[in-house]
Amino acid sequence: MALTRRSFLTAPTALAATSLLPSGFMAALAAQAQPAPDLSTWEGVRSQFVLDPAYLHFASFFIASHPAPVRAAIEDYRKAIDINPFHVIEHGLFEGDESNVPLQVQTEIADYLGGRAQDVCLTGNTTTGLALVYHGLPLQPGDEVLCTTHDHFSHHESIRLATERAGATMRMIPLFTDAATATTESLIDALLAGIGPKTRVVGLTWVHSSSGIRLPIRELSAALRARAGAPLLLVVDGVHGIGSTDETIATMGCDYFCAGTHKWMFAPRGTGLIWANAENWARLRPLIPSFSDLDQYTAWEDQTKLVSPNNANRMSPGGFHAYEHQWATAAAFRMHKQMGRARVAARIRSLNDQCKAGLSQNPKVKIHTPKSGDLSAGLVSFEVEGIKPADVVKQLLAKNIIASTSPYAITYARLAPSLVNTPDEVDRAVRAVREISG
DSSP states (O other), rough: OOOOOHHTTSOOHHHHHHGGGGHHHHHHHHHHHHHHOOOHHHHHTTTTOOOOSSSSEOOTSSSSSOOOHHHHHHHHHHHHHHHHHHHHOOOOOHSSSOOHHHHHHHHHHHHHTTTTTTEEEEESHHHHHHHHHHHHSOOTTEEEEEEEETSSSHHHHHHHHHHHHHTTTTEEOOSSSSSGGEEEEEEEEHHHHHHHHHHHHHEOOOEEETOOOOOHHHHHHHHHHHSSSSSEEEEOOOTTTTSSSOOOGGGSSSSSSEEESTTOOOOOOTOHHHHHHHHHHHHOOOOSSSSOOOHHHHHHHOOOOOOOOOOOHHHOOOOOOOOOHHHHHHHHHHHHHHHHHHHHHHHHHHHHHHHHHHHTTOOTEEOSOOGGGGGGOOOOEETTBBBBHHHHHHHHTTTTTEEEEEOOOSEEEOOOOTOOOOOHHHHHHHHHHHHHHO
């Protein structure tokens, strides 16, 4: 249930009357219910973005350009807040479930994930989500958190900081020596072999931004649960899987799913989520006071002990946020649902298959991403013989193609075909790589 402040509920009745709700706020809410643009064609989808047409954009996964429905939602909420900030925030956050905008956002997200609104925690990004989970876990001295050598800085550091504070330990294992040749069976074997007697939590990354491999989380989770020994908790960094892969995340098998939504989902910059079920939310300890949990607020107000189980709203960081961005997240999830998760995933897979096939014909290119779309998503990591990855990116930029490098100790060049690209653009990028390879 959303938090409702007593100070607002005890205000004069006329102030809370529906007829006196801020007109800008009501208009903003009404605008969100308007029909979405025609997204039945990929050209129609591409037309929602205002990306510079002078470039081919193959790094959109880094941080999204806001599509038209998201830009409009942001602007509607911004105008409403600017016109009447006090009443818009009061009504949007504290006036009950029927007008609680974060709850509406949670509902849209939950529908996409295949779960319940009350199991969705709103955050600012993947890093915040991972930190909230790992620091919230009741780790004890001697407990071990197992992760892989392939994970991102934010995942590794969230674990390190949390285990150091708790007197627990962190251990990293490789799941493969060459991502391109990994199989589901080899990944399962490597993970199970790495579990030790003190392991209590396993951290995995769904789609690796280093190599582009997409771990079979559903199969890995099933293997963890089928093994003998104490049950393990599975934490997943899912930022490059959500929005690019056709998967029902709430049933995928992880205990905690953390992701920013300002990448493949096209949600406003500075938005993210954590998903977990009620049992797993109850395990965690909050780090930051929440503005979204009624029980926590009431216990403080009455100076009584908080006795109800922890939940997603209680874990959501309080304080005031850029609400026009947080609230407009719903528009991005509605846009994805209109396009269709399976259709989006098939398009991204097709473009990436095309990219890998083209690059593989170049004898001077080594692809590090699995060829199979079952073990990859929207990233193609590669090397060009004799050219540093950073120089590959610079030379592509000189040809007006925006690529990127992976920010890891061992780095590769990356092309990431997405919904903003066309098959012709993929061919042009592949030709450009051939030209610079000599």
